[in-house]
Amino acid sequence: MSNASLDWSNLGFGYHETEKRYVSNYKDGKWSEGELTSDPTVTLNECAGVFQYAQTIFEGLKAYRTENGKIVIFRPDLNGERLENSAKRLEMPVYPKDKFVEAVKSVVKANADMVPPYGSGATLYIRPYMFATGPVIGVKPSTEYQFRIFTTPVGPYFKGGAKPITIKVSDFDRAAPHGTGNIKAGLNYAMSLHAIVTAHAEGFDENMYLDPGTRTYVEETGGANFLFVTKDGTVVTPKSDSILPSITRRSLMYVAEHYLGLKVEHRPVRFDEVKDFAECGLCGTAAVISPVGKINDHGKEICFPSGMEEMGPVTKKLYETLTGIQMGHIEAPEGWIYEVC
Ligand code: PLP
Ligand code: COI
Numbered sequence: 001m002s003n004a005s006l007d008w009s010n011l012g013f014g015y016h017e018t019e020k021r022y023v024s025n026y027k028d029g030k031w032s033e034g035e036l037t038s039d040p041t042v043t044l045n046e047c048a049g050v051f052q053y054a055q056t057i058f059e060g061l062k063a064y065r066t067e068n069g070k071i072v073i074f075r076p077d078l079n080g081e082r083l084e085n086s087a088k089r090l091e092m093p094v095y096p097k098d099k100f101v102e103a104v105k106s107v108v109k110a111n112a113d114m115v116p117p118y119g120s121g122a123t124l125y126i127r128p129y130m131f132a133t134g135p136v137i138g139v140k141p142s143t144e145y146q147f148r149i150f151t152t153p154v155g156p157y158f159k160g161g162a163k164p165i166t167i168k169v170s171d172f173d174r175a176a177p178h179g180t181g182n183i184k185a186g187l188n189y190a191m192s193l194h195a196i197v198t199a200h201a202e203g204f205d206e207n208m209y210l211d212p213g214t215r216t217y218v219e220e221t222g223g224a225n226f227l228f229v230t231k232d233g234t235v236v237t238p239k240s241d242s243i244l245p246s247i248t249r250r251s252l253m254y255v256a257e258h259y260l261g262l263k264v265e266h267r268p269v270r271f272d273e274v275k276d277f278a279e280c281g282l283c284g285t286a287a288v289i290s291p292v293g294k295i296n297d298h299g300k301e302i303c304f305p306s307g308m309e310e311m312g313p314v315t316k317k318l319y320e321t322l323t324g325i326q327m328g329h330i331e332a333p334e335g336w337i338y339e340v341c
Contacts, residue, residue: 003113003153008120011155013286018124018151020110022103025133026093026145034103034147036110042146049132049142056186057086058129060285061247063108063151063340065118066328071340073108073126074326076101078247083128086183091141092130101338104128107149108340114153118327121161125154125286131186157223157286158205162319164293164308165205165282167221169271170195173212174222181212181219181242188244192222206282208295210271211240218269224284225249226269228277229314234263236277248283248322254333255321262314275302279312289319 006016017040024034049055059079064072080097087094104126108115116122127150134144158165172195174188175181181188192207199207208226211217218226218238225246228236235256237249256262274280280292293308294301306312311319324330325337 006153008116008122008153009155011116011122011153012159013125013154013157015152016114018111018114018153020107021151022107022149024095024103024147026147027143031093031095031099031147034099036106040150042148044133045135047135047137049134049136052136053132053139054185054187054190055090055092055132055142056129057083057090057092057131058127058184058186059083061104061126061128062285062326063115063124063126064326064328065115067118068328069118070328071108071112071115072326072328073104073338073340075247075251075336076104076338077335078250079104079128082184082245082247083130086185087130089180089183090185092132092145095130095147100128103147103149105338105340107151111151112341114151116153122153122155124151126151154286156288156290157284158290162291162311164291164304164306164311166203166294166296166308167206167208167292168199168202168204169295169297170199170207170209172198172207172209174209175212175219175242177211177213177242179242181240182244184244189222196222204296212242216270216272218271218274219243221282224282224287224290227252227281227283227289227315227318228269228274229279229312231276231278233314234265235314235318236265236267236269238269239266240268246284248285248288251336252283252289252318252322255325256318258333259321259330260317271297278304279306279315280304281311281315281318288323289315291315
């Protein structure tokens with residue numbers, strides 16, 4: 001697809017095929033020299049481990065066009081590190097994070113004309129992933145894998161962009177205690193599909209999952225961490241072993257403390273505290289920061305003082321500072337921004 005047919009400012013969060021993707025195969029205990037290819041299809045044996053026992057993991061990050069026309073990526077080393085952790089947990093071979101970063105840079109460079117213009121509100125989403133290609137029929141890890149990276153230009157994850165969304169407290173769990181909630185495994189997302197289809201059918205934008213063990217603490221949504229702001233301006237983010245350690249959340253906590261001078265707390269958050277917060281948002285690569293206006297707990301509504309029209313004031317400052325760093329008009333902390341070209 002050429003970029004001429006895309007209306008950058010009206011892109012949703014969808015798949016648009018781009019010219020090049022990166023592929024490396026794992027066989028006989030080692031990774032092949034990776035290469036860029038134009039072929040978007042994957043042909044696998046019917047018994048491949050990914051089909052039988054869901055041995056698949058992924059990452060998500062973005063490339064940004066800065067104010068001065070450069071293309072940069074945001075903290076890809078942390079995505080590489082998280083993919084390493086996901087691989088270890090699912091008994092897959094590690095794709096080394098240094099090679100990961102180089103591969104991400106090469107695929108972005110090869111699709112440079114698909115990085116949306118500065119100011120369009122769109123970015124180039126990068127999806128690295130790894131899956132078991134070798135045949136397995138007894139329950140065990142495969143011996144062969146493929147690592148790929150494709151890119152697709154995207155707009156906001158939620159349709160309204162910066163408009164506050166409404167979420168429901170889910171009766172389903174996305175992760176188990178001591179399970180795989182803290183890694184980026186495809187199986188966690190399969191777990192959340194029925195819950196998100198149900199939430200959408202009931203008119204909600206997303207689910208709030210509670211801790212699967214006691215259902216008294218806030219966990220996260222299907223694709224983002226929570227961020228709350230107290231009435232006295234402290235930024236609070238939930239901590240749990242079954243939450244995915246969001247790179248956006250970790251970055252925002254740093255920004256809150258070191259750029260905005262706010263107090264930050266990363267701690268278990270009881271669900272019964274939520275009604276006392278002044279602001280609520282979802283944070284993640286896809287979500288950036290999406291403000292939450294209302295939470296529905298089985299018919300009982302929690303309405304945040306920030307309302308349904310705009311982002312709360314602290315959430316907005318966080319949003320502007322983070323995106324300012326990503327788009328190059330606010331100086332980034334050392335090592336956060338990787339220039340591609
Ligand atoms: N939580 C879940 C379940 C996710 O899928 C994501 C997306 O990657 C996040 C949180 C946010 O993580 P990050 O900020 O690293 O994109
Ligand atoms: C991301 O933010 O990169 C994710 O992987 C979340 C997914 C729901 C799109």
